Amino acid sequence: MSTIARWKRGPLAPFDWADLSLFPMLTPSIRIENYLEGDQYVIKAELPGIDPAKDVRITFAGGELRLEVERKEAVHDKIRSEFHYGSFFRTIPLPAGAIEKTIAARYVDGILEITAKVAEPTPVAKEIPVKVENGRKS
Numbered sequence: 001m002s003t004i005a006r007w008k009r010g011p012l013a014p015f016d017w018a019d020l021s022l023f024p025m026l027t028p029s030i031r032i033e034n035y036l037e038g039d040q041y042v043i044k045a046e047l048p049g050i051d052p053a054k055d056v057r058i059t060f061a062g063g064e065l066r067l068e069v070e071r072k073e074a075v076h077d078k079i080r081s082e083f084h085y086g087s088f089f090r091t092i093p094l095p096a097g098a099i100e101k102t103i104a105a106r107y108v109d110g111i112l113e114i115t116a117k118v119a120e121p122t123p124v125a126k127e128i129p130v131k132v133e134n135g136r137k138s
Helices: none
Strands: 032-037 040-046 057-061 063-078 082-095 104-108 109-115
Touching: 032 082, 057 104, 063 109
Parallel strands: none
Antiparallel strands: 032 040, 040 109, 057 063, 063 082, 104 109
């Protein structure tokens, strides 16, 4: 059997090495799926154990949704307690033609669902006239 050695704090190591995150991209984040269903763009985010009225903020700017979540969760049993908490955010670009006033969100069974109606973008083509000037100065 082997045991895992753990570096301890000391004069040469003023912090516990186990406190360092060697893989910051593996820290908790908001997992989503997004897809187009007919004329609706659908975003689903896994957010179990939160109070959506207090802990979720959704904003729209520049064609993107910003989803911000603050998780406050504690697990207690007879011997120990454990906290799971933190602030997370995710920016989700909406497709061209998404209509801002149709963006809606609902929370059911730990899943936050955001929808937005998407209209077929109308191509706007405008011809630019070329101004011809004489290169000689009089």
